[in-house]
Amino acid sequence: MRSLLFIPGNRLDMLRKGLGFSPDVVIPDLEDSVPNAEKDDAREKVAGIVEEFTKAGFRVIPRINSLNSGYGKQDLQALVGPNIWGINVGKTDRPEDILELDSIITDLESGAQVKNGTIKLIPYIESAMALINAYSIAIASPRVIGLAFGAEDFTKDMGIERTDAGQEIDYPRYVVAVAARAANVMAFDTPNVNFRDEIGLELDIKKAISVGYTGKFAIHPAQIESINRLFVPSEDQVLQAKRIVEAAEKAELEGKGATTLDGKMIDVPIVERAKKLLAKLETHAKD
Numbered sequence: 005m006r007s008l009l010f011i012p013g014n015r016l017d018m019l020r021k022g023l024g025f026s027p028d029v030v031i032p033d034l035e036d037s038v039p040n041a042e043k044d045d046a047r048e049k050v051a052g053i054v055e056e057f058t059k060a061g062f063r064v065i066p067r068i069n070s071l072n073s074g075y076g077k078q079d080l081q082a083l084v085g086p087n088i089w090g091i092n093v094g095k096t097d098r099p100e101d102i103l104e105l106d107s108i109i110t111d112l113e114s115g116a117q118v119k120n121g122t123i124k125l126i127p128y129i130e131s132a133m134a135l136i137n138a139y140s141i142a143i144a145s146p147r148v149i150g151l152a153f154g155a156e157d158f159t160k161d162m163g164i165e166r167t168d169a170g171q172e173i174d175y176p177r178y179v180v181a182v183a184a185r186a187a188n189v190m191a192f193d194t195p196n197v198n199f200r201d202e203i204g205l206e207l208d209i210k211k212a213i214s215v216g217y218t219g220k221f222a223i224h225p226a227q228i229e230s231i232n233r234l235f236v237p238s239e240d241q242v243l244q245a246k247r248i249v250e251a252a253e254k255a256e257l258e259g260k261g262a263t264t265l266d267g268k269m270i271d272v273p274i275v276e277r278a279k280k281l282l283a284k285l286e287t288h289a290k291d
Contacts, residue, residue, distance in 0.1 A: 090124030130154030
């Protein structure tokens with residue numbers, strides 16, 4: 005789940021085009037990209053096309069409106085069923101929000117003859133309150149398989165300017181990644197809104213990877229290739245990881261707890277990190 009592509013739920017033409025793209029996850033959006041006057045129409049459009057995405061082999065994780073918006077429960081009633089993999093929900097502030105979502109989804113799964121617990125949750129962390137509660141949100145339900153960081157709404161909540169440099173989101177970005185790691189769930193980075201800036205996008209992706217994110221949202225299909233490519237270990241990284249593991253195995257046979265490679269010490273944390281990288285590569289190969 006490297007690339008998660010948003011597609012406006014009120015745009016049937018764009019939803020149909022999405023069938024020809026190659027993200028790991030399709031996110032038909034019922035929240036921020038849809039005006040209030042078109043919420044009902046968007047809900048019908050998305051409900052009518054999710055089966056096509058599923059048959060085409062996509063993981064479909066619609067983004068619904070928060071429950072306190074007045075639209076969230078209707079979104080769930082229209083969408084929970086065998087053709088969606090999970091739910092991405094915006095403006096989740098407290099673990100109680102997750103518990104309420106879990107309860108509603110459980111009832112709807114039963115009515116849709118879907119095995120209980122099948123529908124997963126990826127809540128958005130995009131306010132000061134949500135950031136404080138990020139870990140509690142992540143562990144509130146077994147349905148939660150990842151946390152999403154939303155920079156635009158976070159900076160709006162804080163009353164601060166959103167800049168291209170992005171230093172104003174460094175702290176919350178790190179906190180969400182750490183909370184996700186502590187809860188043993190995935191971490192999905194905020195989308196880069198400058199979708200025509202390929203160099204900026206790649207720098208943004210590399211920064212997200214460097215602090216522990218496992219995937220990133222896309223707002224334009226042109227962003228998918230860079231996200232998919234960079235969230236897989238590079239050939240150089242794989243080669244170095246293999247060398248580290250080989251050096252460690254040789255040292256173990258010699259009765260040594262640590263060794264050196266290229267003039268640098270190789271100890272247990274470095275070896276374990278290398279093994280995790282190789283395991284990640286194997287997972288991507290299976291997918």
